[in-house]
């Protein structure tokens with residue numbers, strides 16, 4: 001077993017409370033009480049992929065599909081900037097309308113309209129090296145590409161694509177100079193937490209996204225059991241201890257599976273929140289998993305509630321762009 005492998009195993013065997021305390025201390029040492037806010041825009045729920053765990057998979061015919069227009073996206077970012085947000089994340093399914101030249105034109109539009117005084121993160125899956133490079137040149141600073149599971153066989157069975165292709169794409173992002181984010185789902189049937197953490201450790205990401213698997217009724221995994229929040233808390237805490245400088249969100253999925261899930265993740269070393277700042281109508285349709293919270297209010301109204309939740313764990317909402325400290 002490698003050094004990081006045996007360290008990970010030690011952390012996996014540690015009582016959760018102790019692990020969370022250590023991770024919280026490590027997080028506060030780097031970021032103090034700051035919890036960075038990212039304005040999230042879920043710009044399309046069309047997807048050509050058919051991932052077995054995902055509610056917006058291609059074969060879910062019951063889902064009403066939407067795409068935000070470039071004007072709607074620009075308008076939402078403008079409102080976010082007006083409220084002081086300095087970091088935006090645009091994500092969507094694998095949608096031909098958000099790939100290649102169209103995606104590059106969108107990045108150009110955003111930077112030409114609003115300048116460069118804020119961080120811009122894209123998450124649109126595996127794209128060509130040239131597209132990643134052009135997006136970076138157009139002003140996209142960060143890119144999120146979760147691998148979801150480190151088990152190559154399970155990965156192919158669930159996603160229909162090769163894990164190696166995703167890892168290669170992630171390495172391209174790093175080589176080009178992005179703040180590169182990856183991560184995984186905890187509790188997928190047949191998956192291994194230690195393997196996921198070992199792959200994560202080998203990738204040395206700047207941002208780490210980890211959330212629980214929540215079975216969706218319109219997917220092949222609808223009858224799989226949900227393992228609750230604990231594996232996610234453990235994975236978040238271990239990620240913080242492995243990478244003290246990484247930006248790690250307390251995900252909406254954590255808040256969905258347990259009412260105070262985001263607060264617990266923030267107490268386990270997470271330092272980012274990503275409220276969806278889109279409209280209620282779109283939020284409800286971006287249903288990766290069932291029961292998603294915060295979909296009955298328009299985006300910006302979630303921020304007050306979030307800031308109260310953050311204060312309850314002795315942290316504070318922070319509007320700065322929040323680069324990964326390992327990069328500055």
Ligand code: SF4
Pocket residue numbers: 047048049050051054055056057058092093094125
């Ligand atoms: S996980 Fe991503 S790529 Fe897979 S079906 Fe869902 S949105 Fe599409």
